[in-house]
Amino acid sequence: MPITDDPIYLDHNATTPVAAEVAEAMWPYLTGVFGNPSSTSPQGSAARRGVDRARGQVAALLGAHADEIVFTSGGTESNNLAIRGAAEHRGRRLAITSAVEHPATAAPLRHLRDRHGWRVTELGVDGDCRVRLDDALPHPAGLGTLILAHNETGTIQPMRSFAELVRERGGVTHADAAQAAGKIPVNVDDLGVDLLSIAGHKMYAPKGVGALYVRRGTPVAPVLLGAGQENGLRPGTENVAGIVALGAAAELAAGMLDRESPRQAELRDTLAERLAAAIPGLVRVTPRRDSLPNTLMVAVPGVVGATVLDDATTIAASTGSACHAGTHTPSAALLATGLEPELALGALRLSLGRSTTPADVETIAETLAGAVDRARRRS
Structure with missing residues (x-):
């Protein structure tokens, strides 16, 4: 009510309210376009077209290719898939992060540390909540993860410099961009990241939908097991209406x-x-x-x-x-x-x-x- x-x-x-344009875009997929996008029926094909269009809209917001976008249930799942999924393919068990991460990033890192023997190096921040990059970081590294824009202070982190440090140590880099996407320009090539998470409800789409950008050639293992949706990275029948809404929100944000x-x-x-x-x-x-x-x-x-x-x-x-x-x-x-x-x-x-x-x-x-x-x- x-x-x-x-x-x-x-x-x-x-959280943001759902934009009127976003609600309008998703409404047909809550009613008439009800098919399973994995089905070859006319209803399923119509749903698949909606998902494909949204994938292109999200990719355009991030400067990515459509096949690099994996739809998820939100920022938390995207962060888990990025961190835990990338860790499956990394022999170097050192993760680099900051001391001011969101719990959706900090908790998966603790999981790697406590359950899989990873070392987690937390970089401190200055008085502006900006990470202090340290050239003396240990080698080699498996992955680095950093919040792009801090959810409390609003501080934008030096993501490209961080990504370069991680790359020099042989690691892949993940950006938690849940607070940044739709508010500031976010381009995956400019940032130099391999993985990047967004959350729909931070950018005028509904809760319960998000996406993970996975750069071509970056190996990531699924966290959930099941069928082969989302290129095998996120099994389960797609939340078509939510995905269409996220695509509409991405296009709206890009234009504003x-x-x-x-x-x-x-x-x-x-x-x-x-x-x-x-x-x-x-x-x-x-x-x-x-x-x-x-x-x-x-x-x-x-x-x-x-x-x-x-x-x-x-x-x-x-x-x-x-x-x-x-x-x-x-x-x-x-x-x-x-x-x-x-x-x-x-x-x-x-x-x-x-x-x-x-x-x-x-x-x-x-x-x-x-x-x-x-x-x-x-x-």
């Missing part, structure tokens, strides 16, 4: 990047200025350069971010901390940047989207300033 009295939505890095990215970046910077003027001591965590255009993470000294958002009921956003049994824990990624734990507890992640307006920015700044003031008075 629809939500009434909708707050201003500032949580697009958590040139105007939407600078628009959101301008709104983000205006919001940062308004908040800095209204909230004494505010710290901008998101880097001013090389960061996602829609993402603004700030930290407020002396308050808990969750308390601020509980008060600011007309805004939907996220904090930089987790709550377990009533105890707030600062984000590990923020601590890795050197942010003090008390300040990290006051972090707020404000992620804008296509529907965000200049009027929203003014309302957000006023609302958050009021909520912070009340929180400080109570404390």
Whole structure:
């Protein structure tokens, strides 16, 4: 059922709404075009054409070939297939990553370490949450994996330089681009990666669909076992409607990047200025350069971010901390940047989207300033 009295939505890095154009594209595949794309029936052939078209649309967004796109259930499965699947073919049991990865990457790496004897080298980050590349990394390496754009801070990582270091050590490189695709240009050749993951629900497609780019000639073993769909890498009858939606979302994003990215970046910077003027001591965590255009993470000294958002009921956003049994824990990624734990507890992640307006920015700044003031008075 629809939500009434909708707050201003500032949580697009958590998930995006399904774009109207995307819903329209997928609707026929939820109703009339119901065939199994592996079937030779007319209904199956129609479904196959929808999947093939979507494969080309996703490939175009990434600068890839259509046969390099493998459809999955989302970013987590794509990351698992990339990391665990590539590891099956690597004799060198060293993985290189960063200290600020998403759990969908960190957990498969722990699996390789704990179950298969891999060594995992975590590179630290600087105060902007940007990975510190170290020429003294051990040789040889089996694979490297790095989040392209950080989901909390919005920091864009030096992926090409990272990929070059991994390649020099004999490894293949995977990029977790779930937060980046559709927000900034993502070209697999420019990045120099062999594998790259995307998630539909981060780019105005539904939840439950994603894709993995696999460069031609890169050996990857399936994680799931079954029939031979998706070139044998992802068995199971395809989620045709979801795949069509992902393709439509990719094409829509590609057509909007040139105007939407600078628009959101301008709104983000205006919001940062308004908040800095209204909230004494505010710290901008998101880097001013090389960061996602829609993402603004700030930290407020002396308050808990969750308390601020509980008060600011007309805004939907996220904090930089987790709550377990009533105890707030600062984000590990923020601590890795050197942010003090008390300040990290006051972090707020404000992620804008296509529907965000200049009027929203003014309302957000006023609302958050009021909520912070009340929180400080109570404390």
